[in-house]
Amino acid sequence: MKLTELIQKLDLSVRSAKAHLDREVTGGYASDLLSDVLANGKQGDLWITLQIHQNIVGVASIKDLAGIILVNNREPEPETLEKAETEKLPIMVTKMPTFELVGKLYSLGIVGTK
Amino acid sequence: MTPDNKISRIQELVYEIRVGEVMQKDVITISPRTNMSELRGILREKRISGAPVMDGDEMVGIISIEDFIKWLADREHDCPVSEKMSKDVQTLYADEPLTQAVNKFERFGFGRFAVIDHQSRQLLGIITKGDIVEGLLKKLEVDHYKEEEEVYRRRVKHFFEDILADKVILLFQYDVAGHDFKRAGEGASRLKASLKRLGLDPQVVRRVAIATYEAEMNIVIYTNGGKIRVRVEPHGIFVRVVDSGPGIPDVQKVLQPGYSTAPEWVRNLGFGAGMGLNNILKCASKMDLKSVVGKGTQVYIRIDTKDGAMSETN
Numbered sequence: 391m392k393l394t395e396l397i398q399k400l401d402l403s404v405r406s407a408k409a410h411l412d413r414e415v416t417g418g419y420a421s422d423l424l425s426d427v428l429a430n431g432k433q434g435d436l437w438i439t440l441q442i443h444q445n446i447v448g449v450a451s452i453k454d455l456a457g458i459i460l461v462n463n464r465e466p467e468p469e470t471l472e473k474a475e476t477e478k479l480p481i482m483v484t485k486m487p488t489f490e491l492v493g494k495l496y497s498l499g500i501v502g503t504k
Numbered sequence: 505m506t507p508d509n510k511i512s513r514i515q516e517l518v519y520e521i522r523v524g525e526v527m528q529k530d531v532i533t534i535s536p537r538t539n540m541s542e543l544r545g546i547l548r549e550k551r552i553s554g555a556p557v558m559d560g561d562e563m564v565g566i567i568s569i570e571d572f573i574k575w576l577a578d579r580e581h582d583c584p585v586s587e588k589m590s591k592d593v594q595t596l597y598a599d600e601p602l603t604q605a606v607n608k609f610e611r612f613g614f615g616r617f618a619v620i621d622h623q624s625r626q627l628l629g630i631i632t633k634g635d636i637v638e639g640l641l642k643k644l645e646v647d648h649y650k651e652e653e654e655v656y657r658r659r660v661k662h663f664f665e666d667i668l669a670d671k672v673i674l675l676f677q678y679d680v681a682g683h684d685f686k687r688a689g690e691g692a693s694r695l696k697a698s699l700k701r702l703g704l705d706p707q708v709v710r711r712v713a714i715a716t717y718e719a720e721m722n723i724v725i726y727t728n729g730g731k732i733r734v735r736v737e738p739h740g741i742f743v744r745v746v747d748s749g750p751g752i753p754d755v756q757k758v759l760q761p762g763y764s765t766a767p768e769w770v771r772n773l774g775f776g777a778g779m780g781l782n783n784i785l786k787c788a789s790k791m792d793l794k795s796v797v798g799k800g801t802q803v804y805i806r807i808d809t810k811d812g813a814m815s816e817t818n
Contacts, residue, residue, distance in 0.1 A: 398529065398530070409642055409645060422774050423774050423777040423779070424721075424773075424774045424775055424777075425718065425721075425775070425777050425779035425780050425783055426777060426779060428714050428717065428718065428783055429714075429779060429782070429783045429786065433710075439774075441773065441774045443685065443773055444686065445685065445688055445689055445773070445774075445775075446774075448688075448689035448690075448692070448693050448717065449689070449717070451693060451696075452689075452692060452693065452696060452710065452713045452714060452717055453710070453714075454706075454710070469686060478649075
């Protein structure tokens with residue numbers, strides 16, 4: 391499913407890389423540990439986290455993730471946004487907590503990969 | 505690029521891009537029973553210049569700001585929008601190329617068209633001239649990035665072809681500042697971008713980037729700084745990450761998954777989970793860790809190009 395479609399269906403607010411939302415989302419991964427995402431995230435995954443500092447952009451771009459969703463109304467730090475713009479990495483925010491968001495993503499067909 | 509072929513690219517794009525790709529999908533519709541006097545508030549609040557008028561599932565017309573202004577100028581009494589809307593509803597199909605839309609805008613002089621599905625004739629969206637311009641600009645921007653990447657790739661390719669030697673080795677070095685979380689990971693990111701431009705297998709590039717990122721994070725978290733040195737050879741990539749202390753007392757222990765000496769605040773940032781060295785091990789074809797307390801630590805990572813097909817995740 392395209393990122394644009396998910397944004398619309400889950401009512402996510404886009405905070406960065408608004409011109410780059412055309413990407414296909416192939417899976418998802420939820421974790422707040424950066425090394426965990428580096429080890430187990432997959433290319434094209436949507437990453438669900440509550441970490442808001444700029445290192446999340448580095449991790450996402452190394453793994454070539456489709457984007458990051460910040461949960462619980464958490465807003466990215468200004469440096470995070472700046473970096474995300476340069477890396478053309480979409481960061482979205484939602485008021486949902488991780489559990490609820492993952493459940494909705496799953497029911498839309500975005501599943502984790504083993 | 506000359507202005508001439510820029511125009512031809514746009515001409516090409518209006519045939520390539522479909523109406524459905526640029527239309528607005530969140531359509532605000534208006535009931536035929538809405539009063540003209542209410543229209544102003546709706547248009548202003550939703551920041552739109554017009555909307556389809558829907559009677560249940562059926563589109564019965566389109567009402568626009570032009571209709572509203574005309575109604576105001578004529579100083580007529582309040583009435584439902586069904587009396588002032590244009591009933592001659594011209595539609596576009598979502599799978600039509602943009603050129604059809606451009607022609608219709610010229611032919612009818614309307615500000616917007618409703619977009620419907622070819623088969624079901626259900627309303628899918630609405631399109632304005634602004635949407636067309638925005639869609640074209642976005643596509644041109646994407647083209648532009650692709651072109652830039654292509655220029656890079658060609659440049660690097662030529663560079664290798666121009667060098668006459670029995671063996672070509674490339675060396676990269678990145679300085680890493682200790683405790684600087686703002687810049688942490690920059691070395692690995694820059695390395696990744698450079699290796700990508702060299703045209704290396706994406707999977708190999710990703711493995712190198714992950715291993716380097718983890719080693720770099722260790723320098724940032726635990727030391728006062730260090731260096732990343734990368735040697736690129738045709739059969740493999742060798743990463744050496746060195747720092748000048750404090751060193752690791754028990755090397756065997758830090759290799760255990762989950763073992764970490766990271767302080768609480770570092771863990772709160774999502775680092776120091778005791779997975780870093782394990783991640784390096786998983787990505788590397790060979791990894792070696794040497795450390796002397798008080799002197800510093802050296803991590804050697806070798807990633808063979810032939811291991812490229814192997815996934816970095818298990």
